[in-house]
Amino acid sequence: MPYNLKSQLIKEFSHGFFLRRGGSSEGEFESLNCDLKSSDHESKVLENRALVAKTLEIESRNLITLKQVHSSKVINIERPVPSNSIEGDAMVTSKEGICLGILTADCAPILLAENKNRIVGIIHAGWRGALDSVLENTVRAMTELGAEKEQIAAVIGPCIQRENYEVGPEFLDRFLSKDPKYRKHFTIDNNMQIWFDLPALILERLTVIGIKTTENLAKCTFALSNDFFSHRRNQKNNLGDCGRMISTIKI
Structure with a gap:
């Protein structure tokens, strides 16, 4: 069974920062690898994503992920689209039933939620995205959908510390x-x-943007090998490719 971490800040929304445990992949991908671009067996990855969808009580086709490219591009998701069919590193939606998913293995997954107008966002933030404008662009995209900036809460999930x-x-x-x-x-x-300190940079940028309600889970993907994949840890130990955790949020 997949395991995930949650935040009380966004408890009104179904969400989770999934750990690497509870899936079917083996070796360096053990076990809940959700990255279709990895060198893991595709059948295993699809099985893992189906397990995540079951945990979230949604259909697999409603679990949306992007072709992540360390950009500042934000996609407004209005209906289910094939996973990895669109390039980008952040998503927003105001549609019920759509589950936004981001894949990470050291970069920061960030979940954003505005409960008053029921709008959510999700970000894949490595140092490039955090330094550029992926945070600003995502908040702007949420406000364009009707979110009130002062009502947005943001949670930084497990990432390298x-x-x-x-x-x-x-x-x-x-x-x-x-x-x-x-x-x-x-x-x-x-x-x-x-x-x-990647999380500190992200928190500062969020504050500058005007997001006052924030949380950093402060879980290190590099240090906690039983719970998280880490690209840097695998590279340091000459272990090759690794899996990716998925973080999700839906209305």
């Missing part, structure tokens, strides 16, 4: 060239190693 996100000086320079204030999201230790 600062203590395991080592980066190089060129990575730091990229951020500082955009805004020197981003320096506060980096820690340089006594060995001159640089560590990046």
Whole structure:
């Protein structure tokens, strides 16, 4: 049975940050791998997605995922579309029965919900998306559907945390060239190693946008190998491809 984490901030909506446990995949994809682009057996991935849909009490065709490309593109989903048929890294909807899904394995899944007007959004935010405008674009798309910005709540799900996100000086320079204030999201230790705090950057950007109700689950995908896939962990240990967790929200 699939397991997922939930937030009281968005309890009015069916949602979940699914763990890697409770599926049928094996090896580095054990066990709830939901990524159709991975080198896992497609039949296993489809079985896993069906398990997620069953847990959410929806039809599999109503579980929508995108072809994620680390962009700032947001898609308004009005009806079921084939998974991975549209490029983008965020979705919004005001339609009941549509379940938005994002796949991650270190990047941050972000669920957004506005209960007054019943509008939801979901974001795949790596450092590129967070640095660019995927957060702003998603909030704007929700308001265009009728959401009131001050009523939106945002929850950051499991992702890589600062203590395991080592980066190089060129990575730091990229951020500082955009805004020197981003320096506060980096820690340089006594060995001159640089560590990046992705959730802190996201929380700051959300605050600047005007989202006042936020939560960070603070679960590290790199550190908690029994619960989460981690691209960086697999690469560090020369383990090749890994699976992807799915995070979902629906009205």
